[in-house]
Amino acid sequence: MTKQVRAARTRQALIRSAAIVFEQHGYAQARLALISSGAGVSTGALHFHFENKAAVAQAVVAEASHGLLAVSSSIRRRTDTALQTLVDTSHALVDLLARDPVTRAGFRLSCDGVRGDEPGLPAQWQRCVGELLDEAAAAGTLAEDVSRTDATAATVAATTGFEVLGRYESEWLSAPTPTGFWRLLLPRLATPETLPLLDPSGTAAAAEAVATGPDGHRTSGVGAAAPI
């Protein structure tokens, strides 16, 4: 293993450990010594990668945003319509929020005001939803009387709510919740011709993207494209 690969792995281990420590103790109470020991390295190694706690938090947020972007792009390649990509990506995001500490911490830190050079996770999701609705409109699959701004806001706000409410009631972050949301919303969003083609419970593309996503996710710090 080259030095560069080792350094990248350590960085990813630190990000993952930080996500877990931020979740357990909160950002204010999180100690760097706990983050480094969780990654199996010294605090010196942590400081080689990150200047301070804020830099670690920003890296967690950036990692979570990149993960969402990778998952969304992967789903887009495997689905026929932008609206199905939107449904599938929301399912993948809910699944990641339920199971992946980096995505969850990235979301919470963004909501708690941690700001880096890159957009936080809700902002990244908002951009993604907006672009997919633009694409649906351009393809003529979005109902004409729907405001894309309204639909983007409702989708982003509801997903944010699922995460917050899911902290203490896990069914908010299980598949039936986004399925119910799309069962309600799709008949309003899609043209009558497109609606029968859409599955509110998501297609196999969502599960596949999440299954391959964490790998792409963990290796994204290496600077190489995800190999799968």
Place this chain on the structure above:
Amino acid sequence: MTKQVRAARTRQALIRSAAIVFEQHGYAQARLALISSGAGVSTGALHFHFENKAAVAQAVVAEASHGLLAVSSSIRRRTDTALQTLVDTSHALVDLLARDPVTRAGFRLSCDGVRGDEPGLPAQWQRCVGELLDEAAAAGTLAEDVSRTDATAATVAATTGFEVLGRYESEWLSAPTPTGFWRLLLPRLATPETLPLLDPSGTAAAAEAVATGPDGHRTSGVGAAAPI
């Protein structure tokens, strides 16, 4: 002013001060001395009313829940349909989240897992939305192919999202946000005959309920009904 009235006022002042301190410092960091001094009383006076910090937090949550219930009942008396009451109550809740520290702290403490004997604010809101949708269904104003469970979940999750996203971007908690949500959702929820009767931007009842609500809210600890 009788002793009883004075005690009730002190209790309300403590709840309000606690809401502000919880918001500024977080629950874990909030000091009781800061809460009592914010209410202009001694820590002894605080301990006369509340056993510990958890009891203060539960009182904030209960106060916020009662406030929402009072506002919703007041709106129901002034609107013609259950769906308009739902729209108006969501506008009132968003307005309270933007302006009233007790509602905001009650919401956040509930989301952060503070549990008392009474339901937290999102749970109270969920019950309220569910009941109004049941009423709309019974009155034949709800579209027949809409699942009330789905509509309740989407409304509660989106409102929760507005609060979280509004912490750093205030437009999430301004009137255009719930208006956009209902502009999107009402054509799906309401029967074609009911839709033209509904105003997604809310009626005067919402603003009136919030204007009189905080009074009812502040005096609710006295055990008397709101006089207005």
